[in-house]
Amino acid sequence: MPSLVGIYETPGPVADCAKKLRGRGFTDLEIYAPAAFPELDDALDEKPSRVRIYTLIGGLLGVVTGYAMTIWMSYDWPVVIGGKPFASIPTYTIIGFELTILFGGLATLLGLLVVGKLPYGSFGKADAAYDARFSAEDFGLVVTCRDRDVGEVDAMLRAHGSKEVNVVEG
């Protein structure tokens, strides 16, 4: 099936066009952008990013590990230090806190990799529709559709201000 690539200069029209196309039943869409824009976040998928689940689980795992490790180690060979209880919770809170951040941060990185599907593609191979201009200042809206829909999609892309529309055979 052919893919049409509409090139835009600003994110607003890309988001509008993508939503209209989805409304018309086109589901195989992709957007390329040179920077992060909130208007594009929900253009293809309204659901909140699942990265937050990773951060949450990582953080919780961290705090549990922090307390469990310190308390277990203190009881594994109990030594009274400074007249304090074996499990000196206030001081172990610092370890619990640091591990919350550490595990949470590493899990966020993992979340980015899994949810963002990185590393992507085989080494050095990009999508057929990808162009170096998308890491310059242009936006790309890619629609993969049946041959008979090409005319309609092309018209919609242009109606939303696409400065050029290219066809990539996929």
Add this chain to the structure above:
Amino acid sequence: MTPAPQSDPRESEANRDIMRVMDGIGPGYLLLLGLCVASVTAAGATWIYQVYEGLGIAGYTHPIFWGVYIVTFVFWVGIAHAGTLISAILFLFRAKWRNSINRGAEAMTVFAVLTAAQFLGIHVGRMWKAYFILPYPNQRGLWVNFRSPLEWDTFAISTYATISIVFFFIGLIPDIAILRDRSKGFKKLLYTALALGWQGTANQWKSHSRSVLHLSGLATPLVLSVHSVVSWDFAMSIVPGWHATIFAPYFVAGAIFSGFAMVLTVMIPVRRIYGLEKYINDYHFENMTRFLLLTSWIVGYSYGIEYFISWYSGVESEQTAFWLRAFGPYWFSTWTMISCNVIFSQIFWFKRFRTHIPTIFVVSTLVNIGMWFERYVIIITSLGREYDPAVWGLYTPTWAELTIFAGSFGFFGMLFLLFMKLFPVIAISEVKELEIHAKAHGTGGAH
């Protein structure tokens, strides 16, 4: 169709301007890099000699067993605070002026933490036994003492190093993709591997923005905790001059103060040499110098409170310690600290000087000097004047300590110079975000 406004649609102004920094290696750059490498080599040789000869070649003398190495450790950990402050806290506050400086500051954070961490090993002498601090059972099955602030420090610093590197790398991914699309040969291979196949798809950006947001949320309390924990290395003891509840906020403010000063000291020449005036302009300097002014007041206030409380407490040992700080054998370091950190920075009350680059450069450099002396004052004068005058001592840094101290600047400088030629020193995609927003508004949103 109307032709594209730019001659080459595959290029943008921000890409060109910022990537120019990475082009070519001039004699000035090589000279600077050579100096850095030379000082690192000298420091490395000194360290090997110290390992062979023992810590006796450092100026440690009873009762002062924390010297320049620990002073320099605290100094570099402090420098490391600006990057996370700028990238995380200012991000959460939506302070858009951070976009031009966050990359440089984040790089400095990572390099400063790496520099600082080495000093713990250098300070303990037998660096190969540094793993003693990790939670593992020794031969008798005994675990580390988690009630010790030094143990907290291990967790705080290693977490900070890890999270700063993660933050730095995540921010770099889109910019590495820009480089990948525009390089050849070995560099292309390197950037292709590091870019992880980034194409800037909607899903990738969405996950990226979320990750940055969550990391900012995690890094904000982290940055406040790290220097608090470092301050507790001192405050948890009963040494006069250390045993104070104000230490945590006092250290955090000082760290941000010195970190911002270092960002200014480094970025001013970079901006000038590579013509980045368009991206780092008066607006940024004005904001950063205001930050310096604010934190200089917090630091100055803490100095005042320290003296007030030592007098008000009526504790003789505290009073003596503070009296001797200002008028004892180390008066020079105390007054350097006060002048550099509190007095000189007051010039930023005047708008004219907040945007006057030579003044900013001189004052930020003085702040760096002052902040190093602040740690010198806190550590050396307090240890040398504990409770019993019979065990008072005087400490003078030796050539070995000073060589290794100088080498730390060489190490930091070397990493930064290499970074400048390998990665964009300004976050290109973040700058573009602002530019494209401006363009969209300028054309009425184009729809």
